[in-house]
Amino acid sequence: MKLIPLPAFTDNYIWMLHDGHHALVVDPGDAQPVLEALARFGVQLQAILVTHHHPDHTAGVAALRQATGAAVYGPQREAMPEPLTRLAQGQQASSLGLHFQVIEVPGHTAGHIAYYCAAVNGAPLLFCGDTLFSAGCGRLFEGTPAQMLASLDALAALPDETQICCAHEYTLSNLRFARAVEPANAALADYAAAAERLRATQQPTLPSSMLLERRINPFLRSREPDVIRSVQGFDASAHDEVGIFAALREWKNQFR
Numbered sequence: 001m002k003l004i005p006l007p008a009f010t011d012n013y014i015w016m017l018h019d020g021h022h023a024l025v026v027d028p029g030d031a032q033p034v035l036e037a038l039a040r041f042g043v044q045l046q047a048i049l050v051t052h053h054h055p056d057h058t059a060g061v062a063a064l065r066q067a068t069g070a071a072v073y074g075p076q077r078e079a080m081p082e083p084l085t086r087l088a089q090g091q092q093a094s095s096l097g098l099h100f101q102v103i104e105v106p107g108h109t110a111g112h113i114a115y116y117c118a119a120v121n122g123a124p125l126l127f128c129g130d131t132l133f134s135a136g137c138g139r140l141f142e143g144t145p146a147q148m149l150a151s152l153d154a155l156a157a158l159p160d161e162t163q164i165c166c167a168h169e170y171t172l173s174n175l176r177f178a179r180a181v182e183p184a185n186a187a188l189a190d191y192a193a194a195a196e197r198l199r200a201t202q203q204p205t206l207p208s209s210m211l212l213e214r215r216i217n218p219f220l221r222s223r224e225p226d227v228i229r230s231v232q233g234f235d236a237s238a239h240d241e242v243g244i245f246a247a248l249r250e251w252k253n254q255f256r
């Protein structure tokens, strides 16, 4: 099975899986890069998985459905290009002989979902949209900090070797903030050097892994003593775990 991030717009990735005959894509905000990839690999689109309603994740869905007849899956409670199969927590989307389990991860949007498959090429795989980014997380447009913290906790419970497929290449800018939060984190410094090298030649920093994210992502580390101390330097009134997480997210919003 081939896993390919198709670049779209300025920093989106439309993830594609194909087996040489059939393909699925996740969050096609633009149909064109998908149609080109289908032609290049000589594969037929079987399924489209959508994580949330933002146009940079959905605007190519109708054209792709029309061109290919692919089945469309998406969240239960968001405005979506109809028709589609709506999926709630624990339900599955199946394509290419793979079964993707839906995890509801509200926060970035109210009905955001992620798709988890227990084994793709021997390791688990997660399509997490705009919920988890490498070294960061999505902005809270519709959900509360408590919801986003619970959503990230659910993702962080997945196995170490889970391949993390995020919908944007935000890694370098996220790492600048992460290093301000945890200047003494050696794993973070190592990863920043590796990510700089990849981006210098326009290579994706993704997929990441859950083991790496638990070591370097401040939004998965908001209960670590060093992170709490740093956050309280930004907002001395932050105390309980939701308050610390909310202040961390607010600090990132203001960080330049």
Ligand code: ZN
Binding pocket: 052, 054, 108, 130
């Ligand atoms: Zn979004």
Ligand code: FE
Binding pocket: 054, 056, 057, 130, 167, 168
């Ligand atoms: Fe997005």
